[in-house]
Amino acid sequence: xxxxxxxxxxxxxxxxxxxxxxxxxxxxxxxxxxxxxxxxxxxxxxxxxxxxxxxxxxxxxxxxxxxxxxxxxxxxxxxxxxxxxxxxxxxxxxxxxxxxxxxxxxxxxxxxxxxxxxxxxxxxxxxxxxxxxxxxxxxxxxxxxxxxxxxxxxxxxxxxxxxxxxxxxxxxxxxxxxxxxxxxxxxxxxxxxxxxxxxxxxxxxxxxxxxxxxxxxxxxxxxxxxxxxxxxxxxxxxxxxxxxxxxxxxxxxxxxxxxxxxxxxxxxxxxxxxxxxxxxxxxxxxxxxxxxxxxxxxxxxxxxx
Amino acid sequence: xxxxxxxxxxxxxxxxxxxxxxxxxxxxxxxxxxxxxxxxxxxxxxxxxxxxxxxxxxxxxxxxxxxxxxxxxxxxxxxxxxxxxxxxxxxxxxxxxxxxxxxxxxxxxxxxxxxxxxxxxxxxxxxxxxxxxxxxxxxxxxxxxxxxxxxxxxxxxxxxxxxxxxxxxxxxxxxxxxxxxxxxxxxxxxxxxxxxxxxxxxxxxxxxxxxxxxxxxxxxxxxxxxxxxxxxxxxxxxxxxxxxxxxxxxxxxxxxxxxxxxxxxxxxxxxxxxxxxxxxxxxxxxxxxxxxxxxxxxxxxxxxxxxxxxxxxx
Numbered sequence: 001x002x003x004x005x006x007x008x009x010x011x012x013x014x015x016x017x018x019x020x021x022x023x024x025x026x027x028x029x030x031x032x033x034x035x036x037x038x039x040x041x042x043x044x045x046x047x048x049x050x051x052x053x054x055x056x057x058x059x060x061x062x063x064x065x066x067x068x069x070x071x072x073x074x075x076x077x078x079x080x081x082x083x084x085x086x087x088x089x090x091x092x093x094x095x096x097x098x099x100x101x102x103x104x105x106x107x108x109x110x111x112x113x114x115x116x117x118x119x120x121x122x123x124x125x126x127x128x129x130x131x132x133x134x135x136x137x138x139x140x141x142x143x144x145x146x147x148x149x150x151x152x153x154x155x156x157x158x159x160x161x162x163x164x165x166x167x168x169x170x171x172x173x174x175x176x177x178x179x180x181x182x183x184x185x186x187x188x189x190x191x192x193x194x195x196x197x198x199x200x201x202x203x204x205x206x207x208x209x210x211x212x213x214x215x216x217x218x219x220x221x222x223x224x225x226x227x228x229x230x231x232x233x234x235x236x237x238x239x240x241x242x243x244x245x246x247x248x249x250x251x252x253x254x255x256x257x258x259x260x261x262x263x264x265x266x267x268x269x270x271x272x273x274x275x276x277x278x279x280x281x282x283x284x285x286x287x288x289x290x291x292x293x294x295x296x297x298x299x300x301x302x303x304x305x
Numbered sequence: 306x307x308x309x310x311x312x313x314x315x316x317x318x319x320x321x322x323x324x325x326x327x328x329x330x331x332x333x334x335x336x337x338x339x340x341x342x343x344x345x346x347x348x349x350x351x352x353x354x355x356x357x358x359x360x361x362x363x364x365x366x367x368x369x370x371x372x373x374x375x376x377x378x379x380x381x382x383x384x385x386x387x388x389x390x391x392x393x394x395x396x397x398x399x400x401x402x403x404x405x406x407x408x409x410x411x412x413x414x415x416x417x418x419x420x421x422x423x424x425x426x427x428x429x430x431x432x433x434x435x436x437x438x439x440x441x442x443x444x445x446x447x448x449x450x451x452x453x454x455x456x457x458x459x460x461x462x463x464x465x466x467x468x469x470x471x472x473x474x475x476x477x478x479x480x481x482x483x484x485x486x487x488x489x490x491x492x493x494x495x496x497x498x499x500x501x502x503x504x505x506x507x508x509x510x511x512x513x514x515x516x517x518x519x520x521x522x523x524x525x526x527x528x529x530x531x532x533x534x535x536x537x538x539x540x541x542x543x544x545x546x547x548x549x550x551x552x553x554x555x556x557x558x559x560x561x562x563x564x565x566x567x568x569x570x571x572x573x574x575x576x577x578x579x580x581x582x583x584x585x586x587x588x589x590x591x592x593x594x595x596x597x598x599x600x601x602x603x604x605x606x607x608x609x610x611x612x613x614x615x616x617x618x619x
Contacts, residue, residue, distance in 0.1 A: 037422070039554075087605065093422070094368065098561045100603040101554060105597030106598045225433070225550055232426040243541065279441035286430040286437075290415065293427045 001262060001301055009258040015143055017250020018150025024230040024242040025157055026198020032237020033173040034089050034191055039100040040080070041202060041219025041227065043107035048073040049205025049210045049219065053122040055132070059156040062125040069207040070200045077199025081192050089191070108217050117217060122210035146208050153204060154243060160197075161239050170194060174237040191279060210271050228284055233292045235299030247299065249285050256284040307435040310498060312568050326475055330468045337458030342467045343539070348579045350535045353481050355559040355571035357528035360485060362557070363566030364494065365521050366501030370425045371412065371432030372529055372556050377400050377548035378408040379530030380537040384451040394457035394464065394473075398534050405530015406523050406582055408435070413522035417515055421502075423467065429550060436548040450544030457538050464538070474535055478572070480529055484566055488524075562603055573612055 048069040050212045057063035080103070088096050121130075128142040162165035169190050172180040181187050205223075213219065230249050234241025261277030268276065292300065333341040347515075354376055361367040371383070379401030387402055412431045419427050439445050456464045464470045488494050499507045502512050508514050537543040555578075563574025581599065585592040606615040 014400060023617060076617075084601070091604075091608070093361070093425075094561050094565060095604050095608060096601055098558060101558055102597040102600035102604070105600070106592040109591045109594035109597070129471065169464075170334075221551065225429070228426060228495060229430070275441065279438055281435045282437040286433045288432075290427055291421050291431045292422055293430075297423055299423070304428060 001005070002257070005137065005258075007137050011139060011143065012258075013146065013254035014247065015102075015147045015150065015250070015253035016254055017247040018147060018154060019155055019209055020085045020226055020230050021243050021246035022150065022201045023227040024246055025154075025232070025239060026195075026201045027227050028231040028234065028237055028239065028242045029170065029174070029194050030198055031192060033170060033177065033187075033233060034085075035177070036085060036089055037093050037100065038085070039097060039105035039224065040107065042219075042224030043104050043201040044073055044077055045113060045206040045223055046217070047107065048199075048206030048208075049119070049122070049215045050111055050204070052099055052207035052210055053215050054115075054281055056206055066207045068206065069203040073203035073206075074196045074200040078192055078196050080104060080199075085195065086188075086191070104221070106264040107220075112217050119214040122215050124211035124215040142211065146212075149204070149208060153201065157197075157201070158239065158243075162264045166190075166193065169178050182238075187234045229261035229289050231299075233289050233299055235301040238299070238301040241299060243303030249288070253285050254289055256281040260284070310489075310495060312489055314486065323479065327472075330471055334468075338595065342471050344583060346467070346474045347470045347536070347579070348541055348576055349471070350532050350539065351556075351559070351575040351579060352531035352572035353478045353528050353535070354554055355472075355563070355575040356478075356481060356485065357525040357532070358459075358556050359560045359563070359565060359571035360488075360521065360528075361525045362560050363570055364501060365497050365518060366488060366504075367417070367518060367522060368425050368557075369416075369428045369522075369525075370550070370553050371430075371435075371559065372525075373430035373548050373550070374412070374435040375405040375409050375481075375526040375529035376434035376533035376536070376552070377435060377543075378404040378526075379533030380543040381439065381445060381533075381545055382530070383534040383537045384453060384543045385445075387453050387457065392458055394459045394538065397457045398531060402527045402531040405533065406527035408530070409523045409526020410519070413519045417518050417522065429553070430490065432498050432548065432553055433550060436545060436550070439548055440545040446544070448545065448611075450542055451544075452542040453537065454541075456541065461516070461521025464466070465557035470539060474539075477531070477535070482568065489568070493517070493520075495597070500567040518544070519522065529614075549618075562600065562610055564612030567610070570610060570612050574581075574610070577611065 010199040012276050016223040021040065023045060026044075027038065030041070054065075055068040056062055059065070084099060084103070088099055124142045128145055130141055131138040132141045132144060135145070159167075161170055169180065169185045172185060173187060173190060173229055174181070177187065203231040206219075208295035222223040226249065230245045231242055232245075233249065234243075234245030257278075260275065262271035264280075267273070329345055330342050333339055333345070354372070358369065358372045360374075361369050382401050382404035383397045385395055391397055391400075397602050412428060416424055416427045416431065440447060445451065456470065459469075459473060462469045462473075463571060464473065471593065496512055496517055500512070500518060504514050533543075533547070536547070559574035561573050561574070562578060563572065564570035564578075567573075577594070582592060582596060585595050589595070604611070
């Protein structure tokens with residue numbers, strides 16, 4: 001297997017990992033601080049992608065599309081938090097699952113009503129559609145930009161959480177909400193803020209991945225499960241854990257799909273390899289999660305305790 | 306006075322509901338809507354599956370997000386055995402039950418080491434593994450799934466007649482509900498609810514909590530597997546979508562909707578969700594929107610699910 005192929009797959013894994021991080025960051029904060037299971041996070045990702053697609057289509061500007069997606073989805077997130085989630089924080093996880101599952105159904109239908117059932121096309125900016133030369137490796141320019149934006153957002157989020165006052169409130173809320181409240185943190189506003197940031201990050205992921213994957217109703221559901229895998233492996237409520245687990249899941253999934261079938265062909269007869277390779281590759285991240293939970297039942301970086 | 310955990314048997318309402326269910330095929334025939342018998346059978350099977358999940362969630366505090374995998378295990382067991390020449394439901398359905406139980410034993414043995422949210426996620430992980438395994442194995446039909454040419458035979462009665470199948474499913478559901486009531490009123494059921502409320506304390510007073518939970522997990526998996534076997538026997542086809550996480554989610558929704566921790570909660574939720582879906586789907590393509598609004602209303606205004614609502618009124 002040529003080294004350029006390995007390098008390409010590593011970059012693909014990095015890209016997937018960073019996008020997963022954008023989704024998982026919001027999810028893990030909502031889960032960690034508010035102790036709330038939000039199944040509708042994938043819907044925010046979908047809404048972000050649709051807004052981006054529409055604005056880019058209308059204006060022709062990719063940047064404007066992303067900005068609109070961020071602003072629009074953050075607004076939707078704030079509305080959702082104030083109208084519904086606020087009532088659910090003190091309820092059981094089961095109630096939260098039921099309510100946010102309902103939100104998925106409603107969001108999917110509203111999107112279907114506005115944009116129709118057919119997947120819509122989101123083109124990447126023409127300037128970025130070609131490949132670039134990178135240390136002798138030809139790699140799609142757009143994917144490189146996605147990696148760059150993902151890295152920048154991750155650093156920004158890290159600085160926000162680790163270095164600012166609001167970030168300190170967030171960390172305080174995640175490790176002990178009641179104590180944070182007693183010490184004067186206005187958790188009501190903090191929750192709304194966290195939810196808006198989570199929604200905005202999901203929108204960035206939706207808008208950036210739009211040209212690479214199909215923009216369609218239900219696109220949020222599969223991604224949601226991946227994001228849950230990430231935050232579980234990382235330890236719920238931990239941004240650091242989410243980042244590490246995102247990269248781990250991104251790399252393991254991409255590498256598994258690219259190299260396992262190849263590896264299996266070397267080790268087993270062709271008939272078995274053709275069946276088992278793809279099967280094991282798609283199961284790999286779930287095996288990883290089960291293994292992590294078996295040895296560390298609260299994830300790699302538990303935020304509490 | 307009876308103690309609070311005891312689940313009484315109210316003879317008259319029970320008899321009334323059973324009689325109504327028994328007369329349903331007749332009513333459908335009179336109305337000239339025989340299609341509804343097949344639909345009602347499907348509802349009964351889902352009621353069985355949701356009831357088994359209710360045993361875990363409502364009484365055991367084990368929020369399993371991977372219950373569809375056990376349904377799938379049973380369904381694929383039947384779909385694999387029938388083409389191999391096994392035609393009798395007396396063999397196929399116990400095989401489905403065993404497949405569900407066996408898979409539940411494997412998943413439970415590992416998953417029950419974790420608690421809370423992590424338990425939810427690890428059961429999901431195993432279900433997704435099963436989903437992708439089925440999806441990529443050609444022996445299991447990959448994407449397309451497997452189809453059966455006819456229904457299993459049940460000896461004296463003919464399952465190819467929809468009405469007969471309906472009564473078979475009804476008998477199984479009633480037997481399962483009766484069995485669950487006996488189990489919950491027995492010491493095992495009491496211990497289970499004790500574990501749900503405070504596992505550490507139950508452990509401290511000497512209960513082998515891990516083994517008890519595993520036992521109940523396997524029982525629920527067995528019932529779900531049987532449900533899967535019934536589903537594939539009824540429909541004549543099974544696909545990987547039966548194991549997808551959205552199916553597990555849907556089963557969970559049924560339980561919460563009907564009322565987790567109520568004997569009839571799972572069954573009630575299954576009936577309500579499927580009937581509402583069937584009723585609205587005829588009128589609008591945007592029926593999930595209506596279901597979503599109904600679910601939201603239940604969360605906000607009936608926190609204990611529908612059976613909780615009824616109990617409060619009573």
